[in-house]
Amino acid sequence: MKKLSYPFSAEAVREFKVGDMVLITGKLFTGRDAVHKYIHDGNKPPVDLKNQIIYHCGPVTMKDKKTGKWTVTAAGPTTSIREEPYQWEVIRDYGIVGVIGKGGMGQKTLDACKQYGCVYFHAVGGAAQVLAEKIKSVDGLYLEEFGLPEAIWELSVEDFPVVVTMDAHGNSLHKEVEEHSREVLKSVL
Amino acid sequence: MTKKVAKKVAKKKAVKKLSKAKTSIVDSLLELIRITSTVIPDDIQKVLSTSTTQEEPNTTASYAMGIIKDNIELAKFKSQPLCQDTGTVIFFVYHPPGFFQTDFKDKIKKAVTEATKKGFLRQNSVNSLTGENAGTNLGEGHPSVHFYEHKKSNVEVKLMLKGGGCENVSAQYSLPDTTLGAGRDLEGVRKVVIDAVHKAQGKGCGPGALGVCIGGDRADSAYYAKKQLLRKLDDSNSLPELDKMEKEIVSTCNKLGIGPMGFGGKTTLISCKMTHANRVPASFFVSISYMCWAFRRQGIVLDTKTNNIKKWLY
Numbered sequence: 001m002k003k004l005s006y007p008f009s010a011e012a013v014r015e016f017k018v019g020d021m022v023l024i025t026g027k028l029f030t031g032r033d034a035v036h037k038y039i040h041d042g043n044k045p046p047v048d049l050k051n052q053i054i055y056h057c058g059p060v061t062m063k064d065k066k067t068g069k070w071t072v073t074a075a076g077p078t079t080s081i082r083e084e085p086y087q088w089e090v091i092r093d094y095g096i097v098g099v100i101g102k103g104g105m106g107q108k109t110l111d112a113c114k115q116y117g118c119v120y121f122h123a124v125g126g127a128a129q130v131l132a133e134k135i136k137s138v139d140g141l142y143l144e145e146f147g148l149p150e151a152i153w154e155l156s157v158e159d160f161p162v163v164v165t166m167d168a169h170g171n172s173l174h175k176e177v178e179e180h181s182r183e184v185l186k187s188v189l
Numbered sequence: 190m191t192k193k194v195a196k197k198v199a200k201k202k203a204v205k206k207l208s209k210a211k212t213s214i215v216d217s218l219l220e221l222i223r224i225t226s227t228v229i230p231d232d233i234q235k236v237l238s239t240s241t242t243q244e245e246p247n248t249t250a251s252y253a254m255g256i257i258k259d260n261i262e263l264a265k266f267k268s269q270p271l272c273q274d275t276g277t278v279i280f281f282v283y284h285p286p287g288f289f290q291t292d293f294k295d296k297i298k299k300a301v302t303e304a305t306k307k308g309f310l311r312q313n314s315v316n317s318l319t320g321e322n323a324g325t326n327l328g329e330g331h332p333s334v335h336f337y338e339h340k341k342s343n344v345e346v347k348l349m350l351k352g353g354g355c356e357n358v359s360a361q362y363s364l365p366d367t368t369l370g371a372g373r374d375l376e377g378v379r380k381v382v383i384d385a386v387h388k389a390q391g392k393g394c395g396p397g398a399l400g401v402c403i404g405g406d407r408a409d410s411a412y413y414a415k416k417q418l419l420r421k422l423d424d425s426n427s428l429p430e431l432d433k434m435e436k437e438i439v440s441t442c443n444k445l446g447i448g449p450m451g452f453g454g455k456t457t458l459i460s461c462k463m464t465h466a467n468r469v470p471a472s473f474f475v476s477i478s479y480m481c482w483a484f485r486r487q488g489i490v491l492d493t494k495t496n497n498i499k500k501w502l503y
């Protein structure tokens with residue numbers, strides 16, 4: 001088990017290899033379809049994403065009526081491949097060093113990870129409760145107008161469990177597993 | 190999970206309520222929704238546990254299975270959805286002759302609205318033309334309700350919550366399939382089913398479970414495939430040839446090495462259930478309904494006098 005702690009950096013994530021099991025402690029920014037499209041359309045993100053991690057997640061959140069404080073009640077990853085057209089630009093232009101999601105991403109993102117120093121972390125799909133437990137506080141909410149699941153949530157997490165499935169050296173576990181299983185498939189068909 | 194939480198989980202009993210006092214059908218349906226969304230059925234839990242022990246320790250596969258296990262315990266303990274995608278809400282209602290379907294459907298809608306307010310269901314229903322989410326989980330075709338008349342005097346209600354990720358990797362093939370060398374026979378069926386599992390990789394939040402229908406027109410075929418997911422995982426098919434194929438497909442798919450979440454590993458598939466339907470000579474469809482590890486389906490028998498839940502079906 002490896003650890004990654006805030007502040008994050010391209011150097012730190014370059015140390016990881018596909019298959020590494022990592023616990024992340026620090027800051028995460030959620031961002032899914034609307035946010036990626038918004039940035040792709042030429043808008044500046046409302047937060048500085050340099051050396052930050054983006055989490056493909058539309059959390060279920062609740063606001064305490066008295067204190068006005070937010071809590072996250074479910075926070076599993078959403079399918080990442082939908083951001084494939086945009087992700088490489090966000091890595092290039094805003095210097096993010098990590099992407100968390102599920103299902104993996106494609107060649108464009110893999111190339112950008114290698115070129116700029118970024119890693120794709122796979123969270124366990126469907127593990128909404130375990131992952132929500134790792135969120136210690138909600139520190140900010142941006143682009144609320146996109147609707148709560150689509151907004152950017154600034155979260156503090158502790159020991160958030162992920163697996164590196166695309167590293168900064170051009171390796172993709174998704175590719176490896178796909179190729180290996182294709183070989184087996186040929187032999188059983 | 191911390192020891193403290195685990196202890197509390199163990200202490201919490203009678204999660205599925207069975208009470209004697211008179212209640213409303215809507216309340217019983219709401220309880221059905223709550224349990225379906227937050228508690229994994231015993232038959233599935235059992236198979237997931239066995240699979241977990243089969244993975245090598247300290248691998249990404251056993252890591253993923255461990256997180257899944259913790260998640261199952263935590264969801265039950267907190268009475269919160271196992272997965273935030275609470276899926277398409279599909280009801281199967283089995284009733285005696287002379288049953289008032291319209292009225293029952295209204296009660297289902299009420300229970301769904303209430304379950305959404307309480308957070309057992311996410312606001313998960315979007316108008317396909319306007320993109321609007323009314324936030325109630327009601328709308329054209331939602332919830333999906335199917336009625337069947339049966340000979341018993343009681344009313345049975347089954348509920349399935351079918352997630353989007355696993356629905357997206359579900360598939361329908363038309364035989365023959367020349368690229369796969371799959372002909373119009375059982376061997377051809379076997380090939381396309383395994384191909385679908387390979388194509389899905391980890392994207393359907395595997396380890397997955399399959400419902401398969403051989404034949405039927407496109408619509409019925411897909412529906413019957415999905416209905417196979419209502420079968421208990423430990424049952425056996427009454428048709429020997431299908432029973433054999435179900436087992437064979439599971440063991441072959443587990444050789445693919447896709448593993449939980451597609452991380453690689455031994456557990457790719459936990460179950461395969463198959464059925465068949467007649468077809469016209471010109472077509473031969475094979476439909477595959479893929480269910481994720483968060484396999485949410487439950488059922489109840491309603492007490493017709495008190496409206497209480499008489500029995501849980503899974």
Ligand code: SF4
Pocket residue numbers: 076125126127272273274275276351352353354355356392393394481482483
């Ligand atoms: S496929 Fe299943 S476990 Fe995965 S996100 Fe969808 S509903 Fe949840």
